[in-house]
Amino acid sequence: MTATPDTRVPWDRWDAPAEDWMLSGECPAGTERTLLLELAARILFPTVLVFSLYLLLVGHYGPGGGFSGGLVAGLAFVLRHIAGGGSDGAQIGARIKVRPPVLVGIGLAVAVVTALVPAAFGAPVLASVKVGFHLPLLGDIEIVSSLALDIGVYLLIIGVVLDLLRSLGSGIERDAREATSDQTGAA
Amino acid sequence: MTTLSLAMAAVVAVLYSVGFYLLLQRSLMRVLLGVVVLGHGANLLLQLAGGPPGRPPILDGSTDTAGMADPLPQALALTAVVITFAMTTYLLALGYRSWVLVGHDEVQDDLEDRRIARRRTVKASMGEELVDRGDEAGVDPGSAAASDDPVAQAPAGDRT
Amino acid sequence: MTASMLPALPVLLPLLGAAATVVAGRSAWAQRAIGITVLSAVAAVAVVLLVMADRGGPVVAEIGGWPAPVGIVLIADRLSALLLLISTVVTLAVLVYAIDQRIVDYGRRTASTTFHPIFLVLSAGVSLAYLTGDLFSLFVAFEIMLAASYVLITRRTDATRIRSGMTYVIISLASSLLFLTTVALVYAATGTVNLADLATRVAELPTGLQTVLAMLVVVTFGIKAAIVPLHFWLPDSYPNAPAPVTALFAGLLTKVGIYALLRTRTLIFPEGHPSTLLLVLAAVTMIVGVLGALAQNDLNRLLSFLLVSHIGFMIFGLAVSDAQGVAGTALYVVHHITVQATLFLVSGLITRRTGTVSIDAMGGLAKRAPLLAVLFAIPALTLAGVPPTSGFVAKLALLQAGADNGPGTAVVAGVVVLASLLTLYAVVRVWVRVFWGEPKEPLPDPDPHDDLVVGTARTSMPMYAASAALVVVSLAIAVAAGPLSGITSRAGDDLVDRTPYRTAVLGNGGAP
Numbered sequence: 001m002t003a004t005p006d007t008r009v010p011w012d013r014w015d016a017p018a019e020d021w022m023l024s025g026e027c028p029a030g031t032e033r034t035l036l037l038e039l040a041a042r043i044l045f046p047t048v049l050v051f052s053l054y055l056l057l058v059g060h061y062g063p064g065g066g067f068s069g070g071l072v073a074g075l076a077f078v079l080r081h082i083a084g085g086g087s088d089g090a091q092i093g094a095r096i097k098v099r100p101p102v103l104v105g106i107g108l109a110v111a112v113v114t115a116l117v118p119a120a121f122g123a124p125v126l127a128s129v130k131v132g133f134h135l136p137l138l139g140d141i142e143i144v145s146s147l148a149l150d151i152g153v154y155l156l157i158i159g160v161v162l163d164l165l166r167s168l169g170s171g172i173e174r175d176a177r178e179a180t181s182d183q184t185g186a187a
Numbered sequence: 188m189t190t191l192s193l194a195m196a197a198v199v200a201v202l203y204s205v206g207f208y209l210l211l212q213r214s215l216m217r218v219l220l221g222v223v224v225l226g227h228g229a230n231l232l233l234q235l236a237g238g239p240p241g242r243p244p245i246l247d248g249s250t251d252t253a254g255m256a257d258p259l260p261q262a263l264a265l266t267a268v269v270i271t272f273a274m275t276t277y278l279l280a281l282g283y284r285s286w287v288l289v290g291h292d293e294v295q296d297d298l299e300d301r302r303i304a305r306r307r308t309v310k311a312s313m314g315e316e317l318v319d320r321g322d323e324a325g326v327d328p329g330s331a332a333a334s335d336d337p338v339a340q341a342p343a344g345d346r347t
Numbered sequence: 348m349t350a351s352m353l354p355a356l357p358v359l360l361p362l363l364g365a366a367a368t369v370v371a372g373r374s375a376w377a378q379r380a381i382g383i384t385v386l387s388a389v390a391a392v393a394v395v396l397l398v399m400a401d402r403g404g405p406v407v408a409e410i411g412g413w414p415a416p417v418g419i420v421l422i423a424d425r426l427s428a429l430l431l432l433i434s435t436v437v438t439l440a441v442l443v444y445a446i447d448q449r450i451v452d453y454g455r456r457t458a459s460t461t462f463h464p465i466f467l468v469l470s471a472g473v474s475l476a477y478l479t480g481d482l483f484s485l486f487v488a489f490e491i492m493l494a495a496s497y498v499l500i501t502r503r504t505d506a507t508r509i510r511s512g513m514t515y516v517i518i519s520l521a522s523s524l525l526f527l528t529t530v531a532l533v534y535a536a537t538g539t540v541n542l543a544d545l546a547t548r549v550a551e552l553p554t555g556l557q558t559v560l561a562m563l564v565v566v567t568f569g570i571k572a573a574i575v576p577l578h579f580w581l582p583d584s585y586p587n588a589p590a591p592v593t594a595l596f597a598g599l600l601t602k603v604g605i606y607a608l609l610r611t612r613t614l615i616f617p618e619g620h621p622s623t624l625l626l627v628l629a630a631v632t633m634i635v636g637v638l639g640a641l642a643q644n645d646l647n648r649l650l651s652f653l654l655v656s657h658i659g660f661m662i663f664g665l666a667v668s669d670a671q672g673v674a675g676t677a678l679y680v681v682h683h684i685t686v687q688a689t690l691f692l693v694s695g696l697i698t699r700r701t702g703t704v705s706i707d708a709m710g711g712l713a714k715r716a717p718l719l720a721v722l723f724a725i726p727a728l729t730l731a732g733v734p735p736t737s738g739f740v741a742k743l744a745l746l747q748a749g750a751d752n753g754p755g756t757a758v759v760a761g762v763v764v765l766a767s768l769l770t771l772y773a774v775v776r777v778w779v780r781v782f783w784g785e786p787k788e789p790l791p792d793p794d795p796h797d798d799l800v801v802g803t804a805r806t807s808m809p810m811y812a813a814s815a816a817l818v819v820v821s822l823a824i825a826v827a828a829g830p831l832s833g834i835t836s837r838a839g840d841d842l843v844d845r846t847p848y849r850t851a852v853l854g855n856g857g858a859p
Contacts, residue, residue, distance in 0.1 A: 067269060101460045105369030112363040119352035124412040125359070164276055172283065203528075210521055215513060222520050229527040236535035260534060263483050267527055270490045274520060277497060281516065284501070285509045294517065295510045 034083065041083035048076035056154050057147070066150030070157025077158070081165050100163035107156030114148040195235055202228030215282040215292040222278065226271035233264045353399070354408040354421035356392045357431055357474035360385050365467040375458035379446050382463050386439040386470065393432035396423040401834055405851035407480075415852045416544045420480040424848055425838035426677055427477040430606055433681045434477070436820060437598045437688045438470050444692055444813035445591035451805045461502060469495035469595070476603045480852050482533060482540040485607060486526050489571070493519050496600060499592045500584065508587045515584035522570035529563040536560065543852035545615045546845055561616040565608070565624075572604030574662060575632040578655045582639065585654075586647030586704070590695020593647065597654050598688030602680050605661045609676060613842040618668055621756050625666030630759045632659030633766035640773045645704045646694050649777060653730065654687055656766055660745060663763060667748045667756050674839025675744035678832055682729070682741040682824055689726040689817040696814060697723065697781060699806050706777060711786030718811060720782045725818050727778060729825075731771035737824035742767060744832060 052073035059065030118127040128146040135141055202224055209221025234240070237260030245255050282292040364385030371377040399406050405424035409415065423431070445466070449457065472492030479485050497519070501512035534540055536556055537548035549557060566577070573581040581601070585593050612618075636656025643649040661683070664676030700716055701709045713720040725736075732738035742763065749760030824831060841847045 067265075099372070101369050101372055105366045105372075105464070107366075109363060109366035109370065112359050112366060115355070115359055116352075116363075119355070124409050125352050125355040126411040128411065168276075168280060168283065175287065206524075207521075210517065218517055222524070225524045226527075229524050229531060232528060233531040233534070236531045257538075259540075260531075263530070263534070263540070266483070266487060270487070270494075270523075273494060274523075277494065278516070278520075281497075281501060281509070281513065285513065288509055289506045294513045 037083040041079050045076050045080050048079070049073055052076065052154075056150055059150055060144045060146065066153030067157055069150070070154040071161070073154070073158050074161025077162060077165060081169050100159045100166055103159030103162065104156050105159075107152045107154065107159055109152070110155065111149050111152030114146070114152060118145075191235055192239065195231070199228055199232050199235070202231065213293045215278065215285060215294060218294070219275065219278040219282065223271065223275055226267070226274075230264045230267050230271075233260050233267060236260050351406075351408045353392060353396055354406055354423045354478050355410070357389045357396075357435070357478065358421070358471050360389055360392070361467040361471035361474065365464040365471070368463040368467065369460060371458075372460040373458055375456055378458055378463040382442055382446070382467060383439065385467060386435055386442060389470070389474065390432065390435040390439060393428060393435050397425070397428035397432055397834075399423075400425050400428045401837070404847055407851050415480075415854075416539055416541050419484050420541070420543075420852055421475075421478045422480040422848070422852060423478055424841060424851070425834055426609070426842060427606075429677065429834060429838065430602070430680060430684075431474060431477045433684050433820075434473055434599055434602070435470070437684055437817065438466075438473070438595065440813045440817045440820075441591050441595045441598070441688060441692065442466060443816075444594070444695075444810050445589075447807050447809040447813070448589070448591060448695075451807050451810070461498065465495045465498045465502075466595075469499065473599050473603055477606060480542050482542060482545065482611075483530050485542075486523070486530055489526065489603070489607075490523060492600065492603065493523065496596060500588045500596070511584040511587040514580050518570065518580040522567055525563070525570070526567045529560070529567055532563065533560055541852070542610065542614055543849040546849055549615050557616065561612075564611050564616065568604045568608040568611070569628075570604075572601050572608060572662075573655050573658055574628055575635045575655065575659070578632070578636070578658070581655055582648050582651040585651045586645060590691060590698070594688040594691035594695070597651070597691050598684045601654065601658060602661075602684050605658065605665075605676070605680055608662075609665055609673065609680075609842070612665060612668070613673060614845055614848060617843070617845070620668070621672075621752055622666045622668055623755065625662055625668075626755060626759050629659045629663035629666050630762045632656065632662060633762055634659075634769075637766050637769040637773060641769065641776075644706050646698065646706055646709075646777065646781070647691070647704055649706070649773065650687075650690050650694055653690075653770060653773065656770065657683055657687070657730070659766065660742070660763060663759055664745050664748060666759070667752050668843075669748065669752060670836070670839040670843040671751065672745070672748035672756075672839075673842050674832070674836040675741070675748045677835040677838050678744050679741040681831070681835070682737040682821065685817055685821040685824065686726045686729045686738065689814060689821060690723070690730065692810075692814040692817065693719065693723045693726065696806055696810060701781075701787070706780050708787060709781045710784040711782070713782035714786060720778075722811070722814050722818060723782070724778055726821060727774035728771075729821050731774055732767045733771065735825055737821050737828065740825055740828040740832065744835075 052069045054069075055064035055072055056066060056069035057064075059069065115126045118129075119125050126146075126149075128144050130142055130144050132140060132142040206221045206223075206225025206228055209217045209224060212218060212221070237257035242254060242256035245258055285292045364381050367381050368378045371381065396406055400423050405422050406428075407415075407423075408421040410419040410421065413419070445462070449459070449462070469492055472488050472490075472495060475488035476485060476492060479488055497512070497516050500515055501509060530540060533545065533549075536552055537545060539545060539548055549560065552560075570577045570580075585596055588596065633656050636652050636654070636659060640649045640652035640656060643652060657679075661676045661679050664672040664674075664679060666672070667675075696719055697709070697712065698704050700719065701712065703709065729736035729738040732742040745763060746760050749756040749763065
């Protein structure tokens with residue numbers, strides 16, 4: 001990983017990019033690179049992730065919610081896969097250490113536990129409560145307990161999208177590559 | 188009881204007919220498109236069930252709900268959209284698997300049905316039992332279908 | 348812990364278990380333990396629900412605390428609690444069988460990130476379908492169940508299975524979209540999707556509209572339940588799946604369709620007199636199914652056609668549509684879930700021993716596997732309805748209902764007897780050809796590393812034990828026929844009366 005410097009940054013290098021701006025060196029086949037898309041993906045990726053979190057948080061009253069937030073976050077990963085992956089989609093797997101099925105499992109568990117918790121307090125299953133409090137600078141904040149359910153769905157959807165990218169994205173590319181290498185090997 | 192605008196009814200009708208037509212095709216990709224189109228049609232129908240479009244949403248604090256949009260069909264359609272999304276990805280994966288395994292993504296006939304039909308006609312015409320056990324003993328019926336086709340054998344990988 | 352959360356547990360526990368098995372994706376033992384624990388817990392909850400529903404009326408859970416016509420309710424009355432119990436018991440036995448088959452085929456340490464979670468998700472979908480009191484949730488339940496079944500039927504595919512899987516998936520998708528259309532039309536006509544509320548609202552609609560909606564419901568669930576002429580997908584798709592998957596599908600999925608038909612027909616579209624259409628469908632289904640079975644040489648396909656035939660028996664009780672008939676159908680569903688799953692499990696054992704699914708290539712198995720001969724004979728005779736098995740009890744209930752309701756139903760009751768005799772002929776012929784005669788050598792397995800259970804000749808004790816346990820359950824149904832038919836006849840009264848259900852969901856006598 002390039003982003004973990006173990007020495008202090010020299011003073012004249014403090015504003016240099018902490019890691020390579022392009023995903024150079026990670027695409028074996030230079031012809032498959034699209035410079036413009038890589039650059040755009042680099043800028044858009046964090047932005048879209050933040051936007052997905054926004055959608056997740058406002059979902060109770062505004063348009064958004066766990067599912068759409070998760071899908072938007074998933075789209076960020078799809079964009080990155082298309083731009084940076086090219087022929088090597090392992091990129092996403094390398095950066096994200098958690099396996100996609102585990103993400104799906106955790107998301108589902110969070111959602112189901114959220115459904116069950118109210119029953120422990122004698123309320124109906126899936127009942128929700130509002131918690132309002134005042135924060136300095138931010139003003140009055142109201143959090144609904146069903147946000148936890150949304151977070152579970154959010155994680156689940158991201159996990160599903162990542163799993164799709166792994167199996168149908170890089171998996172298909174790997175199959176295709178192996179098929180062509182088999183053919184050339186046979187010939 | 189809500190009345191339906193003619194344009195919307197026509198759109199639903201077109202979506203349903205296109206969807207079912209595609210659903211009846213052999214190629215799984217067309218079936219997939221059919222499912223998507225049909226899903227859109229069903230969701231549109233679900234939306235129309237909630238009343239005419241363009242109404243304001245339910246507002247907090249107001250008690251007069253007469254002119255407001257019915258939120259329930261929207262919630263139902265949202266759920267249905269999620270389900271259609273899942274089915275679409277599943278069908279894509281299935282189509283790809285089929286392409287890897289048998290070289291195409293066409294929905295095939297059932298071999299056992301054909302075998303029984305053939306046995307019946309031969310028996311009727313010749314008056315004696317057709318003996319063609321050799322090719323079917325032990326071999327799973329239907330796998331002969333694959334042997335007719337050029338099998339594009341790519342390594343399967345460990346995907347789900 | 349309150350009583351009002353109990354109906355939610357059979358849905359939420361398997362989902363939680365599914366999540367846990369995914370997270371524990373590397374430990375095969377943890378996955379097995381979670382699966383068995385969760386399903387046992389669901390079975391226990393189902394017992395509690397059944398006792399509560401039988402003593403004190405339907406148990407209702409309002410999801411999120413929203414009251415009935417607006418919110419989603421889960422409701423366990425006698426029928427749904429009973430079916431939930433028997434389904435969970437069968438699912439548990441199938442899981443044990445499947446686990447052991449996986450151990451035999453892949454070794455003790457092989458975990459799977461798909462099989463166990465999907466299995467539990469399927470179970471959650473089935474539970475939701477039984478318990479929901481809401482038409483749209485029923486759609487969601489079907490989708491959960493079917494999506495899981497798509498994955499199970501196309502896992503580890505080869506060319507054969509992908510063909511049969513496609514047929515199954517496309518037909519199911521078409522019926523699901525039809526279901527969604529039905530929901531939309533029902534909502535457009537009535538403004539509600541709550542089943543109890545619909546019972547009132549649909550009755551206020553014009554007769555023509557009622558008929559259209561009722562027909563849509565029959566077609567939608569008819570595809571799921573495989574009623575002739577909507578059955579053609581079933582014998583094409585089920586036989587090619589692995590034995591436990593086929594057993595689960597044959598035991599549960601079609602019966603959930605029957606349950607949905609039973610619930611909607613009695614609650615929303617009651618006719619009050621025998622339905623001619625359903626009577627004809629029942630008769631045709633029984634005869635076409637069993638004749639199709641007689642033409643088969645493939646053991647699994649034969650059993651699939653018998654499954655179709657016996658769907659007709661259940662439709663018959665529903666068609667009679669008085670309390671007696673509905674009770675007969677309920678009893679028949681309970682009996683048939685058990686016995687059909689058992690038959691497919693045992694058929695899996697047979698094909699593993701003989702190395703073929705072709706009945707012609709089998710023979711003389713009784714000497715090599717006497718236990719297998721007994722395990723196949725008992726559920727086969729039960730299916731045919733030989734006294735004193737549970738099949739006899741269930742068929743008797745149906746025949747009584749048919750005999751008491753005029754000449755039309757009496758004729759179809761005659762068809763029931765005929766179909767039973769033909770079933771007996773079919774299964775006895777299979778038994779004789781498979782277990783008697785000249786022994787034939789087991790064929791070598793062409794590919795030992797797929798789920799396709801052809802000729803591995805490898806079986807293990809727990810697989811027999813799971814099958815035997817289901818045989819015992821079906822025998823227990825016959826032994827406990829008295830109390831059981833008590834429950835089903837009370838359930839039938841409730842279903843035809845409709846008041847207990849509507850009062851439990853809506854309060855004040857079901858008035859809107």
